[in-house]
Amino acid sequence: MNNNNVLLKVENLKVWFEIRKNILAKPLYVKAVDGVSFELKKGESISLVGESGSGKTTLGRTILRLYEPTDGKIFFEEKDITNIDYKELSWYRKETGFVQQDPFGALAPHFTIYRILEEPLLINKIGTPQERKDMIFKALEEVKLTPVTDFIGKYPHMISGGQMQRVVIARALIMRPKLVIADEPVSMLDASVRIEILELLRDLQEKHHMSMIYITHDLATVRAFSNWIFIMYAGNLVERAKTDELLNNPLHPYTKALLSAIPDPDPQNRFKLREVPPGEPPNLINPPTGCRFHPRCPHVMNICKEKEPEEIEVSKDHWTKCWLYNKG
Numbered sequence: 042m043n044n045n046n047v048l049l050k051v052e053n054l055k056v057w058f059e060i061r062k063n064i065l066a067k068p069l070y071v072k073a074v075d076g077v078s079f080e081l082k083k084g085e086s087i088s089l090v091g092e093s094g095s096g097k098t099t100l101g102r103t104i105l106r107l108y109e110p111t112d113g114k115i116f117f118e119e120k121d122i123t124n125i126d127y128k129e130l131s132w133y134r135k136e137t138g139f140v141q142q143d144p145f146g147a148l149a150p151h152f153t154i155y156r157i158l159e160e161p162l163l164i165n166k167i168g169t170p171q172e173r174k175d176m177i178f179k180a181l182e183e184v185k186l187t188p189v190t191d192f193i194g195k196y197p198h199m200i201s202g203g204q205m206q207r208v209v210i211a212r213a214l215i216m217r218p219k220l221v222i223a224d225e226p227v228s229m230l231d232a233s234v235r236i237e238i239l240e241l242l243r244d245l246q247e248k249h250h251m252s253m254i255y256i257t258h259d260l261a262t263v264r265a266f267s268n269w270i271f272i273m274y275a276g277n278l279v280e281r282a283k284t285d286e287l288l289n290n291p292l293h294p295y296t297k298a299l300l301s302a303i304p305d306p307d308p309q310n311r312f313k314l315r316e317v318p319p320g321e322p323p324n325l326i327n328p329p330t331g332c333r334f335h336p337r338c339p340h341v342m343n344i345c346k347e348k349e350p351e352e353i354e355v356s357k358d359h360w361t362k363c364w365l366y367n368k369g
């Protein structure tokens with residue numbers, strides 16, 4: 042297979058957080074990401090969906106090398122970046138961008154918008170003052186904060202939450218990264234601006250042919266957003282497929298439950314019985330044996346309690362990690 046088109050490759054990635062009750066106690070580990078593998082091609086986007094605590098943020102931050110991986114490998118353009126040093130990390134920071142959930146906490150309150158956008162350019166010694174000014178103006182125009190001169194002298198507290206998130210997006214994209222990770226980018230914004238911000242992100246991703254991972258717990262927002270949907274449960278990817286395929290033909294019982302939990306705009310369907318599995322996501326210090334979803338699964342079989350299923354490709358580009366489909 043020709044791998045030249047692959048931007049990011051993640052192989053059996055594990056991120057375990059060590060916790061101790063006291064200094065003498067045996068360490069325990071929160072297995073936040075526990076054996077995740079996938080590839081992302083150049084210019085493609087993934088929506089990473091799962092309940093709170095399933096490990097989405099940890100996976101995203103580890104791909105950006107903001108967290109240390111415990112085991113496994115991460116390749117970026119075929120280069121192994123799993124354990125790169127400080128010098129190479131600064132190269133990797135230029136190739137990647139991060140849009141986090143909380144625009145209010147992401148922007149330095151004592152910097153003007155101009156200075157906030159100039160900061161990454163100064164750190165990376167990019168351009169002359171005039172070239173930096175041109176880049177900043179262009180970045181603000183792209184996120185539709187115009188006329189630009191109305192915004193550059195303002196401080197974050199002087200603009201709205203939606204405008205702040207546009208500044209965060211402009212800062213994430215100003216170095217023209219090849220990969221952007223957007224972690225719940227609209228969940229703290231007013232409902233009225235959420236769609237606009239998501240559309241802006243998608244348009245910029247397509248325009249600049251960037252790859253993107255969009256992290257969300259809300260399947261309802263992903264239909265028009267990404268090429269792929271990955272479903273995460275308790276530190277594992279339990280299903281991966283192209284967006285239409287996953288929404289029209291979900292395989293894993295957890296995906297089916299998430300889909301049936303989406304509010305249905307059709308009043309005829311409003312009173313249909315929904316198949317949301319009872320129970321809570323598992324404790325990641327001591328996850329269930331076998332398939333981690335088995336205590337909540339309506340189709341549980343004996344093998345599900347005993348043995349972890351392998352991820353298998355059920356049809357082209359459609360993978361799931363479930364004994365119902367594992368003929369072995």
Ligand SMILES: Nc1ncnc2c1ncn2[C@@H]1O[C@H](COP(=O)(O)OP(=O)(O)OP(=O)(O)O)[C@@H](O)[C@H]1O
Nearest residue numbers: 058071073092093094095096097098099100258325
């Ligand atoms: N620094 C840390 N130390 C210990 N445990 C952590 C740390 N960061 C995250 N965790 C735990 O790892 C698990 C996965 O957390 P993570 O934030 O990645 O999930 P998530 O799917 O992004 O959830 P949310 O949607 O709530 O952000 C959770 O059990 C969380 O408590």
